[in-house]
Amino acid sequence: MKPKVAFFDFSGCEGCQLDALNLDAGDVVDLLNAVDIVNFREVMTERADDYDIAFIEGSVTRESEIARLQKIRSQAKVLVALGACASIGGVNCLKNHLPMEEALRIVYGDKAGYYDTIPARPANAVVAVDYYVRGCPPVTGELVKVVKALLLGKKPEIPNFPVCVECKMAGNICVFERGKTCLGPVIRAGCSAICVTSGRHCWGCRGLVDEPNVDSEKDILQKYGLTVAQVVEKFKIYNTYGDVAK
Numbered sequence: 001m002k003p004k005v006a007f008f009d010f011s012g013c014e015g016c017q018l019d020a021l022n023l024d025a026g027d028v029v030d031l032l033n034a035v036d037i038v039n040f041r042e043v044m045t046e047r048a049d050d051y052d053i054a055f056i057e058g059s060v061t062r063e064s065e066i067a068r069l070q071k072i073r074s075q076a077k078v079l080v081a082l083g084a085c086a087s088i089g090g091v092n093c094l095k096n097h098l099p100m101e102e103a104l105r106i107v108y109g110d111k112a113g114y115y116d117t118i119p120a121r122p123a124n125a126v127v128a129v130d131y132y133v134r135g136c137p138p139v140t141g142e143l144v145k146v147v148k149a150l151l152l153g154k155k156p157e158i159p160n161f162p163v164c165v166e167c168k169m170a171g172n173i174c175v176f177e178r179g180k181t182c183l184g185p186v187i188r189a190g191c192s193a194i195c196v197t198s199g200r201h202c203w204g205c206r207g208l209v210d211e212p213n214v215d216s217e218k219d220i221l222q223k224y225g226l227t228v229a230q231v232v233e234k235f236k237i238y239n240t241y242g243d244v245a246k
């Protein structure tokens, strides 16, 4: 019997699911040979309530999503957070910096009364999460890597060192040398520093490494005449769930 896999979308842009559909043809065939996909709204109409592995995309931003996620957790043997919104709260948590009434008014204007919303939160603020596929969206292939590890009964090996390591390996010139800021020193690698390689900087979509070297980040800022406040602004985009009122 092949394990049954289900994908569920909560509040997000669905880019993580789209990215899953972007896998190499070979990986898709391998995946379909190894598991039965029983729920995946973006690609199939069938639905099943019987599944072993649940992938959760998106953060929880409505009261009704709490019970929905708890029900999925009670069914799934393994629950995986897919993407930044589910793993760390992600961009949805930007609204947590405002009173909810104000956030609703800004987005929906005089129609705000039609919408219910609560402060955004990652999946692990509601239920236990077993594994994470990080990023916004995750890098292509990390999902397959995680599924393969689960099928082998192993813990997926996701890097727990900073983006700077992969950035240096890619031969990039550090953006600090150009007077800009970057979260690479404290953010978890695994993306090959794609944003820096593409001419930008790291916004932190893969979340913090387990033991971020905050002192080192401060030393770098001091060296380049930058302030902590300048970095905190960037940090807000993906990583402020734990820092604002829930």
Ligand code: SF4
Pocket (backbone or CB within 6 Å): 011, 012, 013, 014, 015, 016, 017, 057, 058, 082, 083, 084, 085, 086, 090, 091, 135, 136, 137, 138
């Ligand atoms: S993590 Fe990024 S790509 Fe995935 S649902 Fe959230 S905003 Fe979209």
Ligand code: SF4
Pocket (backbone or CB within 6 Å): 163, 164, 165, 167, 168, 172, 173, 174, 175, 176, 182, 183, 184, 185, 193, 196, 201, 202
């Ligand atoms: S550009 Fe960012 S990720 Fe690359 S070395 Fe500099 S701080 Fe690290």
Ligand code: SF4
Pocket (backbone or CB within 6 Å): 135, 136, 163, 187, 188, 191, 192, 193, 194, 195, 196, 201, 202, 203, 204, 205, 206, 207
């Ligand atoms: S460089 Fe930073 S923002 Fe870009 S994908 Fe990697 S972790 Fe995410």
